[in-house]
Amino acid sequence: MDSPNVLLIHCHDLGQYIGCYDVDIETPNLERLADEGARFANHFTTAPQCSPSRSSLFTGCYPHVNGLLGLAHTDWELDTERTLPQRLSDAGYETHLFGLQHISESPENIGYDEIHTAGRLSPNVAPELHSVNRAADVADTLSQYLNSGLNSPFFASVGFFEAHRLETDEPDEEEGAVLYGYGDRYDADDPDEIEVPGYLPDEPGIREDLAAMRGMVYAVDDALGTILDALESAGLEEETLVLFTTEHGIAFPRAKGTCYDPGVEAFLLARYPPLIDGGTVYEELVSNVDVMPTVLDLAIGETPADIDGYSLVPLLDDARTYSPRDRVFAEITWHGTYNPIRAVRTERFKYIRNFWHNPRVFLPNDVYASRAGKEVRGRYGRPSRVFEELYDLESDPHERENVADEADYEQVRAKLESTLATWMHETDDPILEGPVRPDDYDEMFDGLE
Template structure:
C-alpha cells in the first residue's frame, strides 16, 4: 500500500511523462488512464489502415515520383488529405510499428532497437479502441503483435505475415468476413510486406532499369539500377493491393462510413535511408480518405509522427485523451480546424542488433534538421547493407564502394561511413541532406535552440544517449 508522502512524487512523475514538445497537460479534469468516451450519438466510422513496408514515399507519383504511376494510391490522394510531413521516430520496422500502436516514443515503449520487444505492462490501440466499443484487427505483417496482453488484435487471415517471405500471396475472403461480420465498428490494420527486401515479387518487365531516375544521394551503378527495378516492382504490387482494398470497401457498401488511411512506414533498404535518421529514412507518407469529413485533393504540411496516430484514432472513436502518451491527436488537422499539430519531430537510432553500436538522435522543425551522431569517432556499419563477410548479399553497397566511374562515388560512401558529431541541414533547399551546415555561423543560434530542445526531449524520455545502444539479455 502506498504511503501518503509518496503521492505528490507519483503525480509529478505522471505529469512529466505528459510534457511533450513544450506543452503541458491541463491540470483540471485529467484524462482517464484508459480514455473515457465522449457523447457519440452518431454512427461512428470504421477505419482501415493500409501500411507499406520500407516504402520510399518519394517514389509515389502523388508525392512527385517519376518512375511509376501509383494509380490506386494516387486515387486516395485525390479523394482525401495528403500529409507531407509525417515522420517516424526510428527508421526501422519494429520500433515504428510499436510507436504506431502504443502512442509512445521508442525509449518509453521499450522497442528502441530493431526486434527488441516492448515492455509487457503497456497498453496499445487494441485496448484503447476496444474500450470504446471497436473491434481491432490486423492482417499481414505481424512483427509487433506480441505479447498478446499488450497487442490484443483480432488476427485476420489474408495477407502474408512474414516480411522476408519469397512470395506475398494474399486473399480478401477473411477480411471481407471481418469487416461485414458485426454491427460493431472496426479498426483494421492491413500490413503489407511490400516493398520490403528481398524484392522477389512483382513484374520487373514494366521498368527499363537504364531509364530509372535515381535518388540524388545514390551512386549510379548497373547493380543499383537492377535492384531498384525489383524494388519498384514491389511498389507496384503494393499499389495493386491498395486498389483491391478500395474495391472491397465499395463492393461491401462500406466505403461511405469507413476512413481509409494509407501509411508509408519508413524508407527503403538502400544506403542512407532505413536504419538512419536522414529524411530518406524518417520521412513517410500518409493519405486520409474520409467521405463527408475530409475535402478531396487537399494537402497539409503539419508536422506529425507515428506516435500521434493512436491518439488520433482514439479521438475519432469518441474517446478522451489518454494520460501519459507521447503522441497527440491531429484530428483538428484532418478536419481542417488547425493547420499545425506540433512544433518538432524527433528521431532516435540505435544500431544494435543490425550492426556496430552507432547511436544517433535528431530533431527537426518544418525546415531545419539537426542530427547528433553520438559515436562519430567510429565508422557507421550495418550488416544488412554492408556485410563484411557476405559481399554477395550486399551488392548495391559494394558496387558503390568499387565504383571508379562516378566522380561522386567516394564522396557519397565516405559521407555514409564517416559522419561528424553534428549535422545540420536546410531540408527545403537540400532535401537529400547533402550539404552539412553545422559549421555555418549563420545557423549557430538555430542549432543551439534545436539542440536544447532535443536534449530536453531525451531527458524527458529517460534516454541516456549512447549508453543504451548495447546488447540486452
C-alpha cells in the same frame, strides 16, 4: 458524427516512393486514395527502421518510451500493453489483425480480438508467409468479414510484406554470402528508364535495385485496390476511416537505417468522407506518433494523456483549432548493431546527434548486402561519422553539407542541440545514462562504464 470503422493499412520500406509524392511511378490506387482523401506531404516517422517505428504507430509513444528500441524478432519487446487495438477493443470496437505486425513476437499480446493471419518478419520465411498473392488472400478474408454483418465498429490492421528486400540466390563474392534484392516474382521496370532520387548516386546497382523494387510497389498498389474494392462492395466507404502508410524510407543507402529525410520520410494517406475533402494536401509537419491519437480522437472522442503524439483531427476539422508542430523527432538505437542516433527536424533544419563510433553512413544488412549497397560501401564506410550534423534543408535538401561547425549557423545549432537535449530529458531517454543494452548483449559492454 458516429464512430467510424478504422482500416489501417501499412507496408514495408516504401518511404514516399509512390506516384502522388512526385515519383516517376504509376500507382493508380494510391493516387485514387489520395484523390478521394488527403495526402500528408511532410509526414515523418519516429525511427528509420521497422519495429521501433511501428511501435510508435501503434502506441503513440516514441520507441525509447515504449521500450521497443530494436527489432521485435531479436531482443526487444514493447514495454506497454496499451496499444491502439487494445484501447479500441476496450471502447467496444471489434479489432482484427490481417498480415504482419512486427512489434511483438507474440501477436496475441498486442490486444486484437481476432488474428486472421500473422507472420514473423524474416527474409528466410518471407516467401512462404508474404507474397504478392498474399495481398489478395488477406483482402479476400477481409471482404468475407465485411460482408458477414457487423455488430459494432471495427478496427482492422492490414500489413503487407512488400517492399522489403529478400535474400536472393545471387552471390556476393566480396562477402562470401548472398545479395538481398526484390525477388523474381515481381515485374521489374527497365533500369534505364527510371529517375534516380537525388540523394543516391546514379550507378548501375542503384538503378537495377530501384527497377526491381518497383515491381513490389505495383504489388502494394494492386493490393490496396483490392481492399478498397472490398470496402466499396460492403457499402462501408462513407463510414470507414482508411489510413495507408509505411514505417520508414526505402531500403537504399542514406535512407533506411539513417535519420536523414529519406530514412524517416513516409507517405500517409487518409480517407474519411464525412470529414476529409478529396484531394486535400497538408503541408504541416506530422509524425507517425500522431496516428494513434488521431484514430482515438475520431473513434472515441478523446486522446490519452500518457502518450507523446497529438491528434490531427483539429487539422482536418475546420471547427477545431490546430496547433501545428514546429519540429519532429527521430531516433535509432539498435538495428543488428548498436547505432545510437537522435535527431530533430524543423521545417528548414535537421540536427542529428550521433552517440557511437560507427561508419559515416550506416547501412542495414539488407542494404549493405545488395547491389545498391555494393556501389557505396567504400565511400560511406569512411571516415567515421562526426558526432554533430546540421543541415540547411532549404539550400541543401539532400543533406550533403554538414554546417554544424560553421559560424553562420552557430545559433541554429545551439538552439536545436538544446531542443533535442530537452526532449531526451523530458522523455527519459535511456541513452542519457550510457549504452543501451539488450538482455543478451551485456557482455558486449563489459568494462565500458
